[in-house]
Amino acid sequence: MRFIVSQLAIYSIAAVMQISSVVADSGFGESCSSIEISYTTLSANCAEVDGSVEAAQIDLSTCIGNSNGQLACGVEYQETCSGCDYSGTVLYCECTNDSDQPVSTSIDLNTCIGDNNGELVC
């Protein structure tokens, strides 16, 4: 019985991951741990569908942009943002807006990055 329950849990997780990867790549924070950001590289340990854990990395410059002083899903935020820091899955930076003025902004990286079977994707 315990075996059946755990198998069901694995199939449910697999089903949820398949649905979420169809809708959007987001929510890596739920299945990844040990999240660290060094310059534009995000590293984490991410769960695969079978429950094993994979060391994964993604270049945030391919996932995050600057939209008029606001961090957003996009690309190349590092070209117009500086002083970035993070806490958990939230990235904080000072980004220049369209008038070239610095603006403090943050984004929950969960909204732009997903865990696709142990691989970080955006």
Ligand SMILES: *[C@@H]1O[C@H](CO)[C@@H](O)[C@H](O)[C@H]1NC(C)=O
């Ligand atoms: C840019 O930020 C400055 C300072 O907050 C603000 O006064 C200005 O209106 C902003 N420009 C745009 C295009 O949003």
